[in-house]
Amino acid sequence: MLMKMLAVCLLFAVCGFSQSRLEKAQRCVQAGDYQRAETLAKAVLNDEPNRLDAIEMLGDIAGYQKQWPEALSYYSKLRTLQPLNADYQYKYGGVMGMIAKDSNKFAALSMLDDIRNAFLRAIELNPKHIEARWALIDYYLEVPGILGGSERKAQRYANELAKLSPVDGFLAKGHIAEYFKRYSQAESYYRSAITVGKSRTTYERLANLYRNRLKRPDKAREVLLEYQNLKKS
Secondary structure, X not given: OHHHHHHHHHHHHHHHHHHHHHHHHHHHXXXXXXXXXXXXXXXXXXXXXXXXXXXXXXXXHHHHOOOHHHHHHHHHHHHHHOOOOHHHHHHHHHHHHHHHHOOOHHHHHHHHHHHHHHHHHHHHHOXXXXXXXXXXXXXXXXXXXXXXXXXXXXXHHHHHHHXXXXXXXXXXXXXXXXXXXOHHHHHHHHHHHHHHHOOHHHHHHHHHHHHXXXXXXXXXXXXXXXXXXXXXX
C-alpha cells in the first residue's frame, strides 16, 4: 500500500514538473525565444514520450520557424495518437500545404489530396471548425481548376463561415473578392466585417486592401486611425 502511495505521489510530482516546464516554454514562445522553448518542451517529451501538449508545442515551434518537415513529423505523431482530434488534422493539413508550396510541381500534386482531406476531416470531427474552413477557401482559390480548384467551392465555405461567425463570413467573402481583383466588392465586405466585429483584424484587412491593392496609403491611414480612436473611446 505504501509503495502504491509513493508511486502516485511521484507521478503527480513528475506531471507537475512537466507542466511547469511547458508553461515556461509557452512564455518563451510568446517572447520569440524558440530555442529555449524547444529545449524545455523536448525535456518534457523525453520524460513522457506521448505527452500530447509537448508534442503539439514542438510542432508549433517548428512551424513558427518555418521548419515544415520537422513540424509535420510532430503533427503526424499527434494524428496517430489522437486521430479524432480536429485541431491535429487541421495543423497536419496546414503544414502539408506549406511543404507543397516549397516543393516542385510534381511533388506538390501528390500532396493535394492529403491536404484537402485533412481539412475536411477536421470539419467532420468538429463541424464548427473555423480555421479549417479558412484553409479550404485558400486551397480552392490556389489550386488550378483542372485539379479541383474553384471559386464556387471557396464560396461554399465562406457561406458556412458566415453561419458560424458573421465577421469571418464577411472577411472570407472579401478575401475571395480581393483574390479575383473585385476590389470594390472586397471593400464592401471588409466594411461590413468592421461593422460587425470592430476588431483589429477587420480594420487591418481593409487598410491592407487600400495600401496594397488600391495604392491608397492615405485611406489605409484613415482606417487605422479610426481603429485607434475606437480603442480610446
